Amino acid sequence: MTQIVEPTTATSPQQRVDAWLADFEAAMAVREIDRVAQKFAIDSFWRDLVAFTWNIKTVEGRDGVADMLGARLSDTAPHSFRTREAPTEDGDVTSAFLEFETAVGRGVGHLRLKGNQAWTLLTALHELKGHEERRGPTRVLGAVHGDDPDPRSWAEKRADEDDALGRTAQPYALVVGGGQGGIALGARLRQLGVPAIVVDRHERPGDQWRNRYKSLCLHDPVWYDHLPYLPFPANWPVFSPKDKIGDWLEFYTRVMEVPYWSKTTCLSASFDDSAQTWTVDVDRDGERITLHPSHLVLATGMSGKPSVPTLPGQDVFSGDQHHSSAHPGPDRYVGKKAVVIGSNNSAHDICKALYENGVDVTMVQRSSTHIVKSDSLMEIGLGDLYSERAVAAGMTTEKADLTFASLPYRILHEFQIPVYDAIRERDKDFYAKLAAAGFDLDWGDDDSGLFMKYLRRGSGYYIDVGACDLVADGRIKLAHGQVDRLTEDSVVLADGTELPADLVVYATGYGSMNGWAADLIGQDVADKVGKVWGLGSDTTKDPGPWEGEQRNMWKPTQQPNLWFHGGNLHQSRHYSLYLALQLKARYEGMATPVYGLQEVHHLS
Amino acid sequence: MTQIVEPTTATSPQQRVDAWLADFEAAMAVREIDRVAQKFAIDSFWRDLVAFTWNIKTVEGRDGVADMLGARLSDTAPHSFRTREAPTEDGDVTSAFLEFETAVGRGVGHLRLKGNQAWTLLTALHELKGHEERRGPTRVLGAVHGDDPDPRSWAEKRADEDDALGRTAQPYALVVGGGQGGIALGARLRQLGVPAIVVDRHERPGDQWRNRYKSLCLHDPVWYDHLPYLPFPANWPVFSPKDKIGDWLEFYTRVMEVPYWSKTTCLSASFDDSAQTWTVDVDRDGERITLHPSHLVLATGMSGKPSVPTLPGQDVFSGDQHHSSAHPGPDRYVGKKAVVIGSNNSAHDICKALYENGVDVTMVQRSSTHIVKSDSLMEIGLGDLYSERAVAAGMTTEKADLTFASLPYRILHEFQIPVYDAIRERDKDFYAKLAAAGFDLDWGDDDSGLFMKYLRRGSGYYIDVGACDLVADGRIKLAHGQVDRLTEDSVVLADGTELPADLVVYATGYGSMNGWAADLIGQDVADKVGKVWGLGSDTTKDPGPWEGEQRNMWKPTQQPNLWFHGGNLHQSRHYSLYLALQLKARYEGMATPVYGLQEVHHLS
Numbered sequence A, B: 001m002t003q004i005v006e007p008t009t010a011t012s013p014q015q016r017v018d019a020w021l022a023d024f025e026a027a028m029a030v031r032e033i034d035r036v037a038q039k040f041a042i043d044s045f046w047r048d049l050v051a052f053t054w055n056i057k058t059v060e061g062r063d064g065v066a067d068m069l070g071a072r073l074s075d076t077a078p079h080s081f082r083t084r085e086a087p088t089e090d091g092d093v094t095s096a097f098l099e100f101e102t103a104v105g106r107g108v109g110h111l112r113l114k115g116n117q118a119w120t121l122l123t124a125l126h127e128l129k130g131h132e133e134r135r136g137p138t139r140v141l142g143a144v145h146g147d148d149p150d151p152r153s154w155a156e157k158r159a160d161e162d163d164a165l166g167r168t169a170q171p172y173a174l175v176v177g178g179g180q181g182g183i184a185l186g187a188r189l190r191q192l193g194v195p196a197i198v199v200d201r202h203e204r205p206g207d208q209w210r211n212r213y214k215s216l217c218l219h220d221p222v223w224y225d226h227l228p229y230l231p232f233p234a235n236w237p238v239f240s241p242k243d244k245i246g247d248w249l250e251f252y253t254r255v256m257e258v259p260y261w262s263k264t265t266c267l268s269a270s271f272d273d274s275a276q277t278w279t280v281d282v283d284r285d286g287e288r289i290t291l292h293p294s295h296l297v298l299a300t301g302m303s304g305k306p307s308v309p310t311l312p313g314q315d316v317f318s319g320d321q322h323h324s325s326a327h328p329g330p331d332r333y334v335g336k337k338a339v340v341i342g343s344n345n346s347a348h349d350i351c352k353a354l355y356e357n358g359v360d361v362t363m364v365q366r367s368s369t370h371i372v373k374s375d376s377l378m379e380i381g382l383g384d385l386y387s388e389r390a391v392a393a394g395m396t397t398e399k400a401d402l403t404f405a406s407l408p409y410r411i412l413h414e415f416q417i418p419v420y421d422a423i424r425e426r427d428k429d430f431y432a433k434l435a436a437a438g439f440d441l442d443w444g445d446d447d448s449g450l451f452m453k454y455l456r457r458g459s460g461y462y463i464d465v466g467a468c469d470l471v472a473d474g475r476i477k478l479a480h481g482q483v484d485r486l487t488e489d490s491v492v493l494a495d496g497t498e499l500p501a502d503l504v505v506y507a508t509g510y511g512s513m514n515g516w517a518a519d520l521i522g523q524d525v526a527d528k529v530g531k532v533w534g535l536g537s538d539t540t541k542d543p544g545p546w547e548g549e550q551r552n553m554w555k556p557t558q559q560p561n562l563w564f565h566g567g568n569l570h571q572s573r574h575y576s577l578y579l580a581l582q583l584k585a586r587y588e589g590m591a592t593p594v595y596g597l598q599e600v601h602h603l604s
Helices: A013-029 A033-038 A061-076 A154-164 A180-192 A242-255 A345-356 A374-382 A388-392 A397-406 A409-426 A428-436 A449-456 A467-472 A514-520 A523-529 A569-587 B013-029 B033-038 B061-076 B154-164 B180-192 B242-255 B345-356 B374-382 B388-392 B397-406 B409-426 B428-436 B450-456 B467-472 B514-520 B523-529 B569-587
Strands: A040-049 A056-060 A079-083 A088-090 A093-101 A105-114 A117-128 A173-176 A196-199 A264-272 A277-284 A287-291 A295-298 A320-323 A337-341 A360-365 A370-373 A461-464 A477-480 A483-486 A490-493 A498-500 A503-506 A562-564 B040-049 B056-060 B079-083 B088-090 B093-101 B105-114 B117-128 B173-176 B196-199 B264-272 B277-284 B287-291 B295-298 B320-323 B337-341 B360-365 B370-373 B461-464 B477-480 B483-486 B490-493 B498-500 B503-506 B562-564
Touching: A013 A033, A013 A079, A013 A093, A013 A105, A033 A040, A033 A061, A040 A061, A040 A397, A056 A061, A056 A409, A093 A117, A105 A397, A117 A397, A117 A569, A154 B242, A173 A180, A180 A196, A180 A242, A180 A569, A196 A264, A242 B154, A242 B242, A264 A514, A277 A295, A295 A514, A295 A569, A337 A345, A337 A498, A345 A360, A345 A461, A345 A467, A370 A374, A370 A409, A370 A428, A370 A449, A374 A409, A374 A449, A374 A461, A397 A569, A409 A428, A409 A449, A428 A467, A449 A461, A461 A467, A514 A523, A523 A562, A562 A569, B013 B033, B013 B079, B013 B093, B013 B105, B033 B040, B033 B061, B040 B061, B040 B397, B056 B061, B056 B409, B093 B117, B105 B397, B117 B397, B117 B569, B173 B180, B180 B196, B180 B242, B180 B569, B196 B264, B264 B514, B277 B295, B295 B514, B295 B569, B337 B345, B337 B498, B345 B360, B345 B461, B345 B467, B370 B374, B370 B409, B370 B428, B370 B450, B374 B409, B374 B450, B374 B461, B397 B569, B409 B428, B409 B450, B428 B467, B450 B461, B461 B467, B514 B523, B523 B562, B562 B569
Parallel strands: A040 A117, A173 A196, A173 A295, A295 A562, A320 A503, A337 A360, A337 A503, A360 A477, A370 A461, B040 B117, B173 B196, B173 B295, B295 B562, B320 B503, B337 B360, B337 B503, B360 B477, B370 B461
Antiparallel strands: A040 A056, A079 A093, A088 A093, A093 A105, A105 A117, A264 A277, A277 A287, A483 A490, A490 A498, B040 B056, B079 B093, B088 B093, B093 B105, B105 B117, B264 B277, B277 B287, B483 B490, B490 B498
């Protein structure tokens, strides 16, 4: 019997990726930009985190690629593209983790091919050549071996440095706000040798969490929450209680040697255009100090300033009333009546703790809310990247972060809609029960669910950790509509419903982060940089036009030397790297020409 | 051409180990002890850490194996022996990491075969069935999802627990001494759910290090020093400065939720034989509290109490004199003359810091000293197990610890002698220079070097981080002999040499740890348990007979419910597990019949 072996033209995922990278690099090496652009699909996305653009920027399609490279290819001089591990194949998509170099740095990235064309490409700066962090084989020795010309101990050097910083030595960067964002950035700047101070108004690091309502726990699971350098140990709870995460942040600040001024309030800041330097007045535990940093980073929380509605009768209401961010917890309201205005995360958490501590509580739902059960979110939403299952399958935090970052915001909702379809099906009885109780549900304007709401508007949802059952069976009472006014002892809704109240909690959300800039620097600067957060998705609370990346976050703004940093622990971990590298490059006097500086379309 | 394939009888390492384990397990299953013993070589060692013996015990040869199994095989009921990864081969020795189970626990281990017979076997209890630590997939949730019957927050529960502990709730174990040993044990007991208190006299955790001389750094490198659960990050220095390790210990204590009483001194302790309970009086920051723990752990440092010689003239000497453990550092002695009695680690560190801060310093060498350069020790002594090179080669801390533990103490010096031969050759110029300066060198009684000195006597060496060059070229002056007396302003040696002095530092070492038991409980109990530390090697300061394991460390003693714990960070990490499991088993009321309880041959 004769067997004919057909010659095969099928290539392996590794061969496909290697071939694409080789030609991509070759075309860039000879600066043939059109040839590079032709390697991308018609519908394609190149997301760059600082490596090519000195910006956080997604360009779309061949024109976008060509435009970006036209501006940046020569300077960037990219080369040595290679895979970090074997590429994988899923249907017609081939995916690969990458490494590469530029003239000034080393990068990592991610590539998705459809056929032989790039569908998505992520390029992310990882380190600057000659300015690598000292870790692993290059970590510092600690002890001085041999004859030491500097007789000071480590503790004495640290103390001398602390004494000088902000007085005889100016910080290059001043980070305002010392929650997880400021702390993570402070740790990275410390490792990179950029003189910085993180200032925070609280008594000690972690109080940003400790001082909130007592039942608060992180709503994101531990695998999503690691800080840079020092992951949580394997016995850390899935959802950190607020005081425990507070202790961790305090510990982290100390052992990472973050230069951190507690009990410090920023009073005012102004920028000297000619000197390219800020003048910032701070009150440090009663002492007035003027600082002159080159860069100012607002890390005061992506949520911005608390929004409290102005209502008739607030002046005559005789009970307690406060914003959710100032809510002390249930203890002083046992046996009393509480009305919580709002129906998102804080409202649910506060209502649950009030109910469980014997308070008669009513939640006022003013508009529809997106609800996802925590278990479902963990298993279906995050499980492939951030879970014990992912860890067991070899997923690292770095790979998960790169995968997450590799999905272009423009099409991210397309990946998210099926996730929430699955959740809706899985938990249909739960949702039916909530609806039957009169709770007004939504899934986002395009049914794309929680994470898109977070990215677009940072609000409008509750991750259920138990309050929904209390709402569904009426233990937490539910009312609907806008608030018309307060009386001495009640809340009156637009339809005339009167809710007796000893306590009113305004769980009414937060403004845009540039509100902090208005307070600190001036309304002119706040307007100059415009709205912070959101994508321009033209959905509720995220007006168009499409901007491609989150507004003003971790990247240059229209105000020179002013930066915004914040978000959840994941974002604080991952994006602090790119902000730190941008600051480090400027500190070292490297050229950092920004491609595609964002325009301002909205003031707040 | 005809090719004849010879049938091969050669087996792979995996096959050899699998075959040995299968027959070993089968023979144990049918309780054929002689058959088990025959599987061991004539010269062989079985080291057990709690899994079979409820003790830390090495038995030697077939008779030793048979005797131990005769006492312990039925109860232990071992089974499911298997390799954890592919065995390796080196000459005629096949090595394998193991897992196995017993009636009550799961174990890990290590096997070395010579041919088809066991040369060394290590069996180590890893966890107790039904009492596994919650970590990874079984970690606690943190937040309470659903309707919470306990309205207290995490912080409130912790505060209530702290308030009750030692007052309305008695600790099962009281750990005296909160350095790295007490803290690591406290963390493990916490994870295992054993009620415990760690008491320590200092202001806060870490002061055990902070309060020492200012130039002190760890002499062991970072890879050797990880604490349980929470390894140092990749940017941690190779040799931690004392204040930095102090900060780490303080925050480790906090984030691991170790129940820790600072500013607490133990005043007295006595054991009630009938109640099997201790009565311990403590002073907690001025308040007298009586505790009733079932178990008392002395974790006051393997070095025991400072030894200060009694010398004529100490009463007339007008300068400062103190033991090295109380030395404040050089600052107050600038421009003065110091005499440091002793020539081991503390003496060298203190002399170096004094010299570098402008003090005229003389070291008095009373007997020969073993010197090893830190670099050489790291590269040749520890490099295969604890180094960046080891990490890069896939070595984990757990595997390194098991490998380290698998080498029987009886023959450990045979492994060590070639290491120090190599170091002597590598650094011959360095040693020649020191000898030429009159420094009296040794390599241990049998040339087995530093680690054997540490295990046998815990003293007699200096890991050079630079002081030797200062000694060699005379910047640190050297004198020899015993001290005869002090005068008002000098130290007079036996040969009449008079050394002018404003400061005398007694770097004269420490006594046995049972000295702490004498102070706290009484001389009768100290004598009952006898000398702590050392192996019975019949070398200097470690008199015979051979005892096989370190005396009284981490295992039952002749005093019921009294335990000793301590050592360097490596030992604090690794052996705290076995001590914690022994305490946990007793706390849960499991039978813990001890095989081969050590006898007492020396009182101190």
